[in-house]
Amino acid sequence: MAFKPIVDRLSRSQAVIQAKMLRNQFVYKIFESRGRASGHLLAKQLQDASVSRVCITIAFNTPWVIDALTKAWEIQPPGMTLVVVDNSTKPEAREAIARICRIRDVPYLALPMRIEKHLSRSHGSAITWAFNNIVRHLKPELFGFIDHDCFPVAPFDIPSKLEGKAAYGKKFLPGENHIYKPKPGDRHWNLWAGFCFYRFSAVAGHQLNFEPRLNLGLDTGGANWALFYSKLDADKDVAVALVRESPMTMAGAVGHHEFIDGAFFHLAGVSYPERPGYHQRTVEHREMLRDYVWNTYLGGSAGQTASDF
Template sequence: MPKALREYDWRQWLRLQPLTHAIKTARYRKIDRRFVHQPVEGDDIPGIRDAARGRHVLLTVAFDDPRCLDLQLRLTRGLVRHDLHIVADNSIGDAFARENRQICADHGAAYVRLPANPWTVKNPSRSHGAALNWMWHNVLEPAAPAAFGFLDQDLFPTQPCDPFEPLEATAFYGDLRWAGARWFLWAGYCFFRFDAVGREPLDFGLDWFAGLDTGGANWEVLYRHVDPNTVPQRPITAFAVLPGIDVRQAYCEWRGSWLHEVGLDGDLSLKAKKREAVLRLLAPALEISPGSARHGN
């Protein structure tokens, strides 16, 4: 929901921001609703729903980086306890999508090629949120899994773990982000118990006018009713993955024992060197994971 009217100061009222924000929010939601109702072709959505029903499901939104997806699927397959991994392909290029589909087949992951996303070129955060909402309305909600969790495609486990275990004591958890007095779970690592949230009008999009990035639109229906101090957390440490390079140019994160490449941050001219440095950090984990990593695009 947009900010409450009392949260706007007089300067914002003079610029008519409450009105313009309300109009834009209504327009964004109309676009999102239209996208969520777009069908897909060539993928067995009923079969994926059946496979997800009552299970522990991981979901990754893939985007134009098959090598990254291959690394994650290999590592989650070998190190992360789960029943089913679904990849929602939000890629622009069909060549990337074809490679992603084959990678999913190689690793036993379910694959969905999403419809053309109206936000992809305009706003990556809105594009990601729309992709999550498509998967929620068309796959997860009708499937009723026991639990589900979202992963950024460039987030890699490095040790054996069970990310669903905390859900035995809480309805949802993940990495907290703050926007003023509001908080939400980072869309790159968040987990939900279906019986606790499945009947809510969930929205994994953003509410930018309230400062809430992807996933933050669930503030009204989920997060505002829960004390954030009760949400399980893990340490997050930023570091420069390339020696002698400023952290802002070669930014990565350790999120607990998971390595986050943060591929869209930093100096993009260093992207190739950064990926090679990430591969060196992941080498010990890749050695104990089944299969062979692909080294394509």
């Protein structure tokens, strides 16, 4: 423990941060090259189907959440075609999620299997893979990314939010992850990678990267501050979603859920039962969350196709 302050200072040094970034870039490039052909094929299929407004969600080990999301998209379609890109680490979850997508006629692609212990980096690199291997080849008018546990529950039109804008989404400021202490001169920010949408023509010349930049206090998607967001006029080029927190207690566990622009209900942390900062998610709790979503927004459990957690 006596060496912890020294280790902490070293880990925050610019040299160490740069070395880690180079390491992560190398690891990502290997990952990106795997399965590239499948991404290009999906882009071609979407192109042939005349899809020009696409929203990609990254699935992760929770079939019941994808079941709810794809059903919500049927009931309250927000003006974009939903695509599921599967980053699950459990083969049985991938099988269940693929089956749900077949039933609901939702385009599905399984990412190359890998294990990445850093959850934000895993999510961010999966989104970056989808951007490089699907979006760049599809060249849609509009595209975006939504968390798999962020459900449209009221009429809403995402494209209308992007009229005259380069980007739309939930704005994330440094310090909101409770790790970084904001400084008076901080200007940096990013759009949360679980709710971010773009006009393709505005980003075509930028190499987007959805990894976090925790040294700047920015979570998943934070790398795009230097690459893209810093070059925008935040007042003119970006439409910012309004967020209202909606905490709930179920089975003794507190969930810091939220509504985004009054139309998207976001469940907090359903994929991460042992994630620090959240109470232990028991099967009972997940059942209660699932039943709440279905009974409140999706017309009851009769429409469910999955019971996996």
